[in-house]
Amino acid sequence: MPSPTDALANLPLRDDLVGLHPYGAPQLDVPILLNVNENTFGVPADVHSAIVEAVSAATQGLNRYPDREFTELRANLARYLGHGLGPDQLWAANGSNEVLQQVLQAFGGPGRTAIGFPPTYSMYPLLASGTGTRYVTAPRGAAFSMTPDDTARAVRESGANIVFLCSPNNPTGTALELGVIEAAYDAGEDARAIIVVDEAYGEFAQEGTPSALSLLPGRPRLLVSRTMSKAFALAGARLGYLAAAPEISDALRLVRLPYHLSAITQAAANAALTHADTLLSNVEAIKVQRDRIVAELTSLGLSPAPSDANFVFFSGLEDPRRIWEGLLAAGVLIRDVGIPGSLRVTAGTEEETTVFLSTLRTLL
Template sequence: MADLPLRPELAGQEPYGAPQLDVPHRLNVNENPYPPSPGLLAAIGRAAADPGLNRYPDREATALRTDLAAYLGHGLGPENVWAANGSNEVMTHLLQAFGGPGRTVLTFAPSYSMYPEYARNTYTRYLTAPRRPDFTVDADLVRAAVAEHHPDVLLLTSPNNPTGTSVSLDVVRLACEVAPGMVVVDEAYQEFARSGTPSALSLLAEHPRLVVTRTMSKAFAFAGGRLGYLAAAPAVVDACRIVRLPYHLSAVTQAVARVALAHAPELLSQVDALRRERDLLVDWLRDRGLAVADTDANFVLFGRFADRSAVWRGLLERGVLIRETGPDGWLRVSAGTPTEMAAFRTALVQVAEEMALPGWVPEQEGARA
């Protein structure tokens, strides 16, 4: 690209993307491992068979937004919901509308690795403040960061990626009170939160500058469908309608997403199983002497390793793909099926013994403790 008149800020940049490798156990991108049932696939096939492809789709996606509002509850209607091609496009719409040249977005690091790219692509200045050592975000931290940076968009990720950490509703309320601009709570993993973890959806009626974003990729096992959405005041939805591209959601996407929502109980039925696997894995890793972040998501951040790349490669050599992401010394593994989790544990034991990891507690000794 050296001979192309590329934007200066793109020079030397690499496209985003986690490794997509053909290995027996892919536990690196937080997908739901349970595929749709044959009955659901048949319903999806019927919906996609003739969605009127010779005509442009409903550019407002009204029926889909109505279904999404019904799923979310909290008294929301279609006027409170916006949908796009994954939460990536939702976030881009928000920064196109409320960020941009001369404006800033602030979040708390470590957090989702795509956030700075959303900011870059919308000419929004990207700012971060460090999380607490346990990866939490509290009221004092928010208050101090807002006072220092005065962000146009304050982005709170709950549960956070890659740490799995949730933000309390008290902190979200405080953020809405002190932030001068928009407050966006990214709840991509909210369905996996531990019992009693509330959603910021309950605060929307009180705070017109609050936005809650969600996705169907994770809990709905719909990553291939590419459907993200937000809930907010109607004025926020109208702002997104201004910046969206014409007919941004295909007729097929809308039709298939509506089928998925109609089968929500079936698709969400594995969420409890994934929570159980996640919690069992947290306990097992801690029993092995590793540090583990408290998590409300469908993944676990664990460490700390002097050479995390070597651990990652050792797992990959044994057919287990996880993610080398987050703070130095940490790795992230997605919650999977019992078979996948057993394969991960077996591989990690082998790697730990081969590398003689400091502080590693063999399973028999850990079981006696």
């Protein structure tokens, strides 16, 4: 009997998919999961009750297709984001990955190019590959920095049709200055490049870190992507969204699948948005643990990157694999992102963070 690998090799895959591996972090059954940047606080009781009630009501109409334009959800998302946004400037899909996929379907494709700045979110090249979009990269500077001049030069020289700017960046947690985004937008003028600012971790930003949402007026090619997976603790609900000029939503309607957001998903997201204040109070607690991790890793002689996210990327390890395995043996799963001498850990509850730090201290 052929192995799964051999069986796959016998299929008539597209040439550019041969040899690729699916995206995904290890899913192991351990007590403390700090590897995929989930909100480990979970859904508060009152929010849980509201979601159950809303979903129960939605099930009464499951024999009908859902609202194709997710009208109520777009209004709630616009209200939540503020910045003078209207419902016609919001778009949503099943997780921010699907939002980004739709952007590539609409503005990428064969003969077009997307650019990213690694180390950054590893789904960008996979989404590009899946849509037949050429993917190129440009390097970051010291400490994973990006300057306006270097970014503009990379955008111009690549002739990219789509530019991915992740802020706060995954896996480093570092945020971009607005000047970098403005420079990328201006540099993409000749190619009419779509500039995507991925703010999946935007709610966890340090005080004073600005959002690219403030740059949207007058920039019809600028898109700001967000998610309800992290701050709203709804990773299992799969709801991502973006804010942009109204014509961006019109473009995405050309490629989205019919009725792509289920009535259940819409109901859960709307219920959560009505309790945004409760959910964001957990965000503040997570930020406390993130900053605690940064401080204690520094005291241990390691080099954590400044983080505006709900995780901490840290370097200075002689043998990161040994540390990763030692933590796993103690019931703590963190992420090896493949960068030499480095690991990444999600900021969990106070108890989870204490176990991580005490175990790491012993291993070091």
